[in-house]
Amino acid sequence: MVHIAMLTGFVLIAIGIYGALTNRNILRMIVAFTVANTGVNIVLVSVGYMMGRTAPILDAAVPVAEAANRIIDPVPQALVLTAIVIGLGVTALMLAYAYRLYDCRGSLDISRFRDLKW
Amino acid sequence: MVKKAIALALILGLGLIFAALLLGYAPDAALNETAAYYATRTADEIGAQNIVTAIIVTYRGLDTLGEVTVLFLTAAIVGLVLSRTRAGDNAPRLSDLPPPGELLEIGTKLLVPLILLFGAYVFINGHLTPGGGFQGGAILASAILLMLLTDPLRRSSHRLISRIESSAGLFYVVIGVLGAALAGGFLDNRILPLGEFGALFSAGAIPVIYALIGLKVGAEFSSMMVSLSETEDE
């Protein structure tokens, strides 16, 4: 179960990076990276997952005394939230770039932006 | 073609690393030291029912402050970039645009207050139930999105949004500093009483912080959307 989730995550990362490396269109690259980011997030949460346990909320169902044996690892859950938000921020920044790049050159082809080199 | 082949080869190489990670992964049978600490001590130390919230807002509060800052940064940068290109605005008039339609107009009036309320509920209850500032903030922003759909030329909210965003951030930092000054460390939530476990007003400063985060995230998303919608006008 965990391995399947994790495999899914890794496959998504690979697809995302492959897409970002082979698509010349900037918007496609950005989309590809969001796919990869999603994959990373899946891997993140799957690392904390434990079979047969429940969400880390100490309500009536999970009294404090039993918590250590009943809940899954809460840390990856906290991390993934941060990672999602940061990924979102970077994506928004990339989009802003795409906007400006298009504004300057009228093109979204990454190979058109090669005037700085060597 | 060569490029794709190289890309494929690189991905394969990366895949080998991933495979090693995947095959070497063995799920824990019991919580590790850190997680066990959170499971057993959160109730006493932080007073929050939702352990994830306790981690996000307090134990790893510095991360969250950074995360909020990333959003703040992005909103600022997007605003800057888009405002640059907006120079020389030949603002379109309302009559240029197709009318939003009755359904949307009425629906907006009906739904926006409800959405705002729901958003606020989500972030204020962040320490008790699943959800929290980020989720709540995103919900708040969806209300603004609805308003923008109805009336794309609405400008009045711009300054307000920016005010909310900055003051929420500033208060967040101030609370952090208060934690360092009055309690055990930066962002310590025990500057307010922990209250009764499970109650709305419990877990010290967590609800306050989450409310600030909610407002801030909502404002940031909104400001990005407003900026974007304004560029679309051209």
Added chain:
Amino acid sequence: MVSAIHILSTGLGAAFLLGLLPEAWRGRAHLVTLAALALMSAIALSWVLAFAFDGQQMVDVFTAGVSPPFAINLRLGMAEAALSLTVCLSGLLSALYLKTSLITQGRRAMAVLLIAVMAFCGIILTRDIFNLFVFVELSVVSVGGLVLLSDDNRALGAGFKYLIVSQVVSILMLLGVIFLYHAGGTLNIDTLTAANAAGIGTGGLAFFLLLMAVVAEAKPVPANGWALDIYQAAHPAFSALFSAAAGTAALFAVDKVLVMGGPTWPPVVAGIGLFSFVAANVLGLSQTHDRRLLGYSSIAQIGLVLGVVGLKDVVGEHYLFIAGGILVAHAVAKAGMFWLSGLVAERKLSAWAVLRKNPILLFAFATFVALLVGLPPFPGFYAKWELIHALMAQDRVVLVALILLGALLEATYLMRWFGYALKRGADLESVQFEVRKVAVVLTAALGGWGLGYVWGELSGHANLLHSMALLFALGFVVLDGLPAWVKNTVAIAGMSAFFYVSYPGYDPLQLIFASIILLGGAAIFVAGYHERGRRLGFYPSAMLMYAGLAMLIVADTTFQFFAAWEVLTVGSYFLILRGKESEPHALSYIVFSLGGAFALMAGFALASGGVSEFAIQGLSDVAAEAAPWVFVLLAVGFMTKTAAIGLHIWLPGAHAEAETDVSPMVSGILLKAGLFGLFTLLMTMGKTQMYGVELTHVLMWIGAISALLGNLMAVFQEDAKRLLAYSSIGQMGYALFGLAMMNHLGWLMALMFVINHYVYKSMLFLSVGGVAKRTGTKLMYRMGGLITLMPLSFVAVLIGIIAMSGVPPLSGFGGRWIFYNAIMTAEYKLPILIIFLSGPIAFLYLFRLIHTIFLGQLKDEHRRITEAPFWIVVPQMLFVAFLLGFAVVPGLALRHVDAYIAQFFVGGGLSWDGLTITSPFGYWSPVSIMIVTGAIFAVLLAWLVFLNHKAQKVKQFNIVFAAERPHRPETTHFAWNFYAPYRKAFGFLLKPYATWFWDGVAGAFHGVAETARRFYTGDGQVYAFHMLGFVLVVYLIAMGM
């Protein structure tokens, strides 16, 4: 003390506060930004001071009131505080520099800048790997944002490439973080280290991913194309921040992360870093765009520090001193250079010529270059010394060689650039620079000097900035606004006084060198009264050289010796660079000299076995297996200075193109530094054998061949100053030969050469220089018949060549006499033959000086010229007087030295009886020789006058052009190619083999650079390929190890 967390909270709070200010309050918003950055710097500074002076211990800052590993904690030690201070200050100064554009962009841009600085500090302070990720992403986003604000549209492309690569990096980092958490059960670095998480399950792989992610932030070659593009296109003030602050933060992150991984990974990181250092410096060679070149240099410097981080265990207790020294020197200098580049309108390297009208900016430029190259008295100098010694202590010879090679390459392109700025480009009207920006640059430069002082204090050696000689020389930087004659007087007085004060402390050998350096130097300064105006830059450079020389001869330890060596090298470089056409020659001088200096450093380190404070006397007990290598390294180092054949190609141009009164300084005085070094070497190490070959024998051969070829090349020169320069190669060959004979008389002869060469070479350079000043040319065939117009110069040249050719009665004869005595006692016969042969060759070129310049027909265009300027003639007359005096009483100086040398060799000395000197082979009575020669001369002269009294004067007429003007008029001149038959005979010896060889080496490096840099295609996706490929290759290499 204010907690370190408030460095972060101040930055963040101010960023949010800016959002509350009204949009129109832009000036006030800028003030808030500056105030916040100043406060952050102040907090960091207070901690630095507490660590330095109050014995403050490292503190952990807890957040959330919970102790780690359950909550994030920050750590603040000396390193963290100092680096945060570096980051905050570069942020503060950049914000000041950026004032105009920040105010135009508005408060949001200021907030981005504040957050960037805060994020860099966060990377330095945090002890939690996920928190590290958050701060890294914050820095990515803010850097991306700041690039977006650049005016250069190409920066957009660069920024996007950066985001592509950082996406890949952040994916790797997150995977690394989460699997490391899984392995160790915590995110805290210290707990992970204690739990050896990298050794559990997939922890090793996870650690590798995390490590690669932080290493990637340090922009290693080849995964760094994006960084170069950013450096090239972004606003320079931003690049300053990016290079100084982001680089610093990334390196500290690597240092932090690396401790978790166990012993496998430091060598890998060291390899990446040093590869980056050398490769970026090679690539930098062929750069012509100033900011991109700075980018390459940044990558190289950060690579070097990365290498040191990987070698942490090897360098041991000096780790912080070394890594910190290189890092802060880099940060200050690179930030300063980027700020400077903002003042230069064009992006060509030669466009920096606009700075040369502004002494402050030129001073700053020189300071930054010296900081980067690691010249004394800056931190990089001390750090490099310790680094090389620490590596040598562990026998890491290959690493030493790599580091020195990289450093030499970097010095090459930086010095070349400095030369361009000083010498190339149009001579513009002085440009007005914004005072604010100049102030920022100057602050950085002064900061560099301050750091030099601090590192000197920390070094455990004598602080160079406490040296009287050096301080006196640096004082001229301050005095530079005064008129030249005032400074000249101060210089002469200072040098004489220094000699007077130091006189009692010198032993006889030192005394001879000190007299030449200090008194001889003062004598040449007399010619400086000729110059009008302020002569900006001359006195600091010259005094720096003299300070170095004065420090050299009294050096007790290898460190002092090396420091002095570098000081004199730098001073003389600036001095040589002053000549009109001297830029390429000055460059080859400094490159050879630094190469030689690095050989010295390696030799000293090898000799001491890595002990950094090592007495020079200790060279006599170097372990037997190391001794031959030490000997070779030191001998090569010293021979670059004496311009032994093969290492000589810098000399002719450097000496010939220098200013009139600089040529004698760098020829008559500076070359003696090399001889002093050889004296020291042979006195301590003596005869040394390598694989059965006697090394002094090799030196003897080198000396003999230098003498022969140097003289031979001098014969065929058309340029009078070049002729003198080549003759120096030959003269130094004689001296080297004498030293290498390793007997009493040989050394005495070498010392005789030390004195004589100073006198007659200074004199000849001054007189030829004076003539060249009047005739406007240095080519001999364009002169002629000047004897009546410039009689004093003629007398000086005549006396000079008599002395130099070694005919009686002048002191050159004494030199010859000792020399012939010496070689009769020598063991080897073949090199002696060569030395004999080169004697008559010297006559050939000396004859030309008299014949072609002063005799023959006067050129039409020279009919109205007069004697050389008064102040240039005065020192010549001093030298004439000295030569005559020294010829009569050579014993004054030599007697003491003879006794001094006697302690090194048994027997073979001379006996001194009144004014007569006796050797086993005969005696020399200078007075009677003088009388006999004088008598013969008088008789001959009288006879000549008698013969000529009826001579009829004929008017000169022009017969050069009968009908047509030849394509190359000089070919019809009898004095052109004067020795054509000899050239036919010996020409094969004179093919510039050495020049070809060194050109080949330089060409190879440039070729590699030109080809290899095409690797950076400019395509963002290709850069991502590089990144992934880099990670995989490193993984494979690490697995293979």
